[in-house]
Amino acid sequence: MTGTTSPTPTKAQLLELVAALGTAQWQDFAAAAARHGLTSVQAKLLAQLKGPVPMRGLAALLVCDASNVTGIVDRLEARGLVRREPAPTDRRVKNVVATDEGHEIIRRVRAEMQATHSALDALDEAERTVLYGLLERLRPGLEHRA
Amino acid sequence: MTGTTSPTPTKAQLLELVAALGTAQWQDFAAAAARHGLTSVQAKLLAQLKGPVPMRGLAALLVCDASNVTGIVDRLEARGLVRREPAPTDRRVKNVVATDEGHEIIRRVRAEMQATHSALDALDEAERTVLYGLLERLRPGLEHRA
DNA sequence: ATTGATGCTTGAGATCGTCAAGCAACTCGC
DNA sequence: GCGAGTTGCTTGACGATCTCAAGCATCAAT
Structure with a gap:
């Protein structure tokens, strides 16, 4: 019995499998991040920073409140993985940019999954x-x- | 332009796509749970309870510390969605069982994704x-x- | 220039998560 | 039996995450 494992799976079965794999991958990501002293959320935020992104944009990407992003960026900034720089076009906006070390650490996290x-x-x-x-x-x- | 979107994707691309879909599904799940006043973690725990599961087993399933499970089950129990019952074979163990209401609410959450x-x-x-x-x-x- | 909307931060409060410590109960060897 | 070690669960302390309400600065638009 090797070939005929799938006589059309239920939608529920498929859903369950997708959920299980999604969870497993998230655990893998979280574990890799933890090895570098990052929480999953910090790593996830860092992973969004290919370029400068305003706080508001990060809140949208992470699907959470803007006030939440403040704290996460605070901690990343304290570790020198991220920088806040004022947006030239709108003085209200602060763009978040990954430092070289920030880019490097998230690159490693991805590689270590x-x-x-x-x-x-x-x-x-x-x-x-x-x-x-x-x-x-x-x-x-x-x-x-x- | 419908067929030729994929001339062999990079492993990185595939990884990114899997991550994005996993995240999206998790958001969907969290939102459905929130509509019923449940946090994602509470819903996830509830989803494991097809039968009685000891605290320790839940910690393993959720990949977290056992002490964490105590609090989550406390809150679910306070809402009557879950019950702790002593295991007949080992008096140290407490089995967690979903109440009827617990089963019903997680059924709805799944249906509303x-x-x-x-x-x-x-x-x-x-x-x-x-x-x-x-x-x-x-x-x-x-x-x-x- | 006032009114209103937008971007970010702060503070309060709940949940989640870990670790260390503690208690009860099981297991094993003798 | 019976003591030593292990295991299952809870508690307490503490940090991180998350939301909401409020506040301040800035922008937009009349």
């Missing part, structure tokens, strides 16, 4: 392409609304 | 089967180790 990497290694190129295509199809439904 | 449901609706049966198969292949790598 061993469980996730080894999971993806189980698939060959063709399978990854198929998976990517299917997940892309899921995105519009999930990304919008809540 | 609109974003997730509509996302899965974008796939037909054949696609779901393929997706399920691919995700199944990912499981062993993710589930074990961290």
Whole structure:
């Protein structure tokens, strides 16, 4: 019994599997972050900073209150992983930028997600392409609304 | 322009997409839980209670300290969604059981994950089967180790 | 220039999460 | 039995996360 494991899964089964994998990946991420003294949320915020992002924008990305972002950025800034710089166009806005050390540390966190990497290694190129295509199809439904 | 979106995605791209979908689904779950006055963690714990589970087991399932579970169960118990009952075989152990109301509320939370449901609706049966198969292949790598 | 909206911070209060310590109960060897 | 070590749960202390209400500075628009 190796091939015929799937005679059309229930929507509930699929949902459960997706949830389980999502959780597992999050644990993997959190563990990698912790090894560098970061909480999951701090690492997640850091991961958003490809360029300068205003506090408000971070709140939107993390789907949380703006006042919450203040504290998280405070702690990251205290560790020198992030910098607040005034936006030239609007003096109310503070843009958050990752320092070099900040970029480096999040790069390492991503690289050290061993469980996730080894999971993806189980698939060959063709399978990854198929998976990517299917997940892309899921995105519009999930990304919008809540 | 519908077919040729994927000339073999990078592992990094795939990783990012998986992370994004995982996050979106979690938000969906958290929002549904919040509508019933539950935090995400409370809902997640409730979701594990198909049968009686000892505190220790819940700590393992939620991947957190046992002392943390005490508080979460306290709050759920105060709302009558959960019950602690002594294990007959070992008087140290307390088994946590969902009450009828507890089962009902988590059933509703699952049913109200609109974003997730509509996302899965974008796939037909054949696609779901393929997706399920691919995700199944990912499981062993993710589930074990961290 | 006043009115209103927007961006960020602060403070209070709840939840979540860890660690260390403690108590009760089980297990094992003798 | 019976004491030593282990295990299951709770408690207390403390930090991080999260929300809400309030406040201040700045922008936008009449």
